[in-house]
Amino acid sequence: MCEHCGCQDRKKEIELERHILSHNEEIAARNREHFRKKGIKVLNLISAPGSGKTSLLEATIDALKDKIPLAVIEGDPETERDAERIRKKGVPVVQVTTGGACHLDALQVHRAFHQLEGNHFKLLFIENVGNLLCPSAFDLGEDLRVVLVSVPEGSDKPAKYPAAFFKAQVFLITKIDLLPYFDFDLEETRELALKINPQIKILPISSKTGEGLEEWLKLLEGLVSA
């Protein structure tokens, strides 16, 4: 081992990461089977902090809660703030605070799901920790993985954070009401995302004005009735 490089540590780290990820995949597979048996469809929302995941959930709840029974699992490094916002909408919610960890894992979702027992719901949203890197590596057992980038973040994000786009089925470009104020190139973002994942469905939306939400809601209704 050379003086500076820490290569032995790095080797141990990689081995342990592999172990943790394969253990997580086992639990995620069990979650998926569990959700399937209960007839519940599950979404995993991944984005940087402040991309508008909670605002999207609020708008989605307002539009859907009389049609589809919903529930939410909120992941945050600290605080119950997001769960409080959802609770005000009258939807069952469990807050998972990770104590600073940068992603949710399948076991945390398994436990949170048990805390939701006794509530009737057909569609479960998991709002992951605000982070565009770490959550990508952890399958939670979801049916649909959704990645969000907001207009203020810039159109280059798919190139810089490819892992988040590689395994997602849906890419929401959020806060499009702000397009007039930012140098955000919708076409560039589309092309970059499709280069990484040609199957990804791209929806530009604004939770504030409601633009583009119709297609998002249709997608959710389709998922539940599938």
Added chain:
Amino acid sequence: MCEHCGCQDRKKEIELERHILSHNEEIAARNREHFRKKGIKVLNLISAPGSGKTSLLEATIDALKDKIPLAVIEGDPETERDAERIRKKGVPVVQVTTGGACHLDALQVHRAFHQLEGNHFKLLFIENVGNLLCPSAFDLGEDLRVVLVSVPEGSDKPAKYPAAFFKAQVFLITKIDLLPYFDFDLEETRELALKINPQIKILPISSKTGEGLEEWLKLLEGLVSA
């Protein structure tokens, strides 16, 4: 070990994390000594993706490069895009791509610093990977740690991501030209940040309009002449 909990893994993970962090601290201490001997002041910029770190660097370079010789280390999970933006400004820059890892470490900075050898500079900016969680745990040997939150991200960020604020000396609230379009409470953010770190210096700025930049530049000039 219980069926679901992975507690043995977690214990191994914690041990290894401690080992990696203490190894990182040793290298960071060496970096710090190295920078001190060369008379170079170093800043570590931490924020979520899209908070405007690169735009701030561009504005800072435009204002300072004729007064203070500068250099930049760019950290990104993928791509050379940010380094290209800085290179256009005529400042020496090294891009570190972490291959998806969520933070820079002291060893990567040590190596990048050697790549900058042969250039004359007094002030080195390290733009960390866009992430408000992981980079907080890794000392790079910097003199000043700066955390950035942009107006579109929301004023609750210090409460949700306390670790980023705890060890920073400066908190830049960026993109304040957007305050009229967002429900961002400057006073709330100030209070939340000061609760975590009563010594933190808070500067609201806009790299676009130049508002607040004067105080930021004065701070940098003070650091270099200290």
